[in-house]
Amino acid sequence: MSKPPTEIRSDSPSRDFLWGAATSAYQIEGSPLADGAGPSIWHRFANTPGRVLNGDTGDIACDHYRRWHEDVALMAALGVNAYRFSVAWARILPEGTGRVNQAGLDFYRCLVDALLEQGIEPMLTLYHWDLPEALDTRGGWASDASPGWFADYAQVLYRALGDRVRLWITLNEPWVITAGGYLYGDLAPGHRSLHETPIVAHNLLRAHAAALASGRAEGIERIGLAVNLEPQYPASPSAEDIGATAHRDAFINRWFLDPVFLGRYPAEMETIFGSAWPRHSPSELDALRAPPDFIGVNYYSRSVVRADPTEQPVGARRVRQDARPHTAMDWEVYPQGLTDILLWIQGRYGNPPVYITENGAAFDDPPPVAGRLHDRQRVAYLRTHLRAASRALRRGVDLRGYFAWSLLDNFEWSYGYAKRFGLVHVDPVDRQRLIKDSGRFYRDAIRRYGRGP
Numbered sequence: 001m002s003k004p005p006t007e008i009r010s011d012s013p014s015r016d017f018l019w020g021a022a023t024s025a026y027q028i029e030g031s032p033l034a035d036g037a038g039p040s041i042w043h044r045f046a047n048t049p050g051r052v053l054n055g056d057t058g059d060i061a062c063d064h065y066r067r068w069h070e071d072v073a074l075m076a077a078l079g080v081n082a083y084r085f086s087v088a089w090a091r092i093l094p095e096g097t098g099r100v101n102q103a104g105l106d107f108y109r110c111l112v113d114a115l116l117e118q119g120i121e122p123m124l125t126l127y128h129w130d131l132p133e134a135l136d137t138r139g140g141w142a143s144d145a146s147p148g149w150f151a152d153y154a155q156v157l158y159r160a161l162g163d164r165v166r167l168w169i170t171l172n173e174p175w176v177i178t179a180g181g182y183l184y185g186d187l188a189p190g191h192r193s194l195h196e197t198p199i200v201a202h203n204l205l206r207a208h209a210a211a212l213a214s215g216r217a218e219g220i221e222r223i224g225l226a227v228n229l230e231p232q233y234p235a236s237p238s239a240e241d242i243g244a245t246a247h248r249d250a251f252i253n254r255w256f257l258d259p260v261f262l263g264r265y266p267a268e269m270e271t272i273f274g275s276a277w278p279r280h281s282p283s284e285l286d287a288l289r290a291p292p293d294f295i296g297v298n299y300y301s302r303s304v305v306r307a308d309p310t311e312q313p314v315g316a317r318r319v320r321q322d323a324r325p326h327t328a329m330d331w332e333v334y335p336q337g338l339t340d341i342l343l344w345i346q347g348r349y350g351n352p353p354v355y356i357t358e359n360g361a362a363f364d365d366p367p368p369v370a371g372r373l374h375d376r377q378r379v380a381y382l383r384t385h386l387r388a389a390s391r392a393l394r395r396g397v398d399l400r401g402y403f404a405w406s407l408l409d410n411f412e413w414s415y416g417y418a419k420r421f422g423l424v425h426v427d428p429v430d431r432q433r434l435i436k437d438s439g440r441f442y443r444d445a446i447r448r449y450g451r452g453p
């Protein structure tokens with residue numbers, strides 16, 4: 001077990017702006033079946049040969065389930081005043097519904113209490129992709145019953161932690177849950193169905209609305225929705241490219257935010273899905289109107305878009321900007337896209353409160369040398385994106401906080417451990433933690449800009 005950093009936070013930055021780090025349960029915890037937990041779809045998916053690079057699984061991950069106290073000390077050493085994490089549904093309800101597993105609740109209560117003792121604000125994501133296997137067996141998110149399952153699960157957590165946790169997120173990235181899990185199939189549960197996809201999206205929106213209502217009934221005041229947003233720019237001024245860009249913008253950016261804020265789907269969705277797009281009655285659409293108390297923006301990169309009829313179902317494809325820097329995920333480094341997307345939210349949805357709930361980058365880090373890890377590219381990425389966030393703040397965006405993705409190098413879904421996003425290095429053998437230069441940079445930025453970037 002590594003020596004916890006001795007340096008525990010002394011100066012606490014302003015409480016007004018949250019400077020955090022983010023993780024998710026399956027990506028860091030390990031021990032997926034410990035203490036009565038049930039299996040999730042990611043436990044099954046990762047243990048299915050061929051689904052994850054190098055056969056990696058979350059069976060151990062960062063071993064956070066056993067090292068959580070050390071990780072809270074790391075957060076204190078970094079000087080963060082907030083921590084975004086997700087709860088593994090199947091630790092709380094091993095069968096997805098019904099019987100509550102007290103040991104699961106106890107784990108998260110201990111984590112939250114330790115965070116609060118350090119003056120670190122917990123932000124709890126109810127769902128970050130790890131559906132209980134038992135519910136997938138009953139149809140998963142394609143089931144009409146899924147919103148009820150989710151609202152009941154949320155209520156268990158609201159009642160258990162609502163007196164300690166003030167910031168809640170219903171779903172992490174409904175677009176990725178839908179597109180990754182049901183259209184493209186690269187994420188659990190690995191379906192590839194044009195027909196299922198809009199049904200799943202609709203059920204996720206119903207689930208968000210049901211969990212919001214359930215939270216209101218329990219007196220929970222700050223419930224958000226975290227969405228991956230990727231600004232789309234036409235590759236040329238041609239009508240074809242501008243049309244394709246609008247389609248991709250609807251598909252990625254407006255598909256979920258328009259229903260919850262405006263009570264309608266983007267018009268482009270029916271063109272994209274054709275006969276696979278279901279009929280929705282006015283009352284069904286109005287039932288989706290469930291504006292969150294804040295939007296969690298997960299920003300990584302932008303897309304430059306060209307029309308391409310061979311790229312279905314959108315008829316558009318991303319054009320790689322070869323002249324610009326890219327991360328190890330082959331995502332263009334484009335800080336201005338963060339400013340642009342924050343201003344877009346401000347204009348389209350009436351300047352709602354926003355947290356940047358994920359921003360960060362994977363790079364092929366150099367190995368640690370003499371107890372230091374010089375991840376220069378990640379330092380540059382964070383610096384330029386904090387400046388981009390600052391430009392949006394100065395233009396009146398109601399930006400309440402920034403969460404770096406991620407606290408730790410962790411399980412990067414179908415890439416396994418091959419892609420590292422952490423401010424803190426995790427040794428692949430003994431999982432020893434080592435704060436990278438980017439972690440030190442972030443600590444210094446928090447001290448210097450406490451009230452906001």
Ligand SMILES: OC[C@@H]1[C@@H](O)[C@H](O)[C@@H](O)c2[nH]c(CCc3ccccc3)c[n+]21
Nearest residue numbers: 024172173176228298300358405412421
């Ligand atoms: O890929 C880095 C992170 C993941 O580790 C998080 O769990 C997830 O919330 C998240 N979302 C995005 C942006 C959307 C996206 C997800 C997966 C693959 C490609 C793009 C990037 N990330």
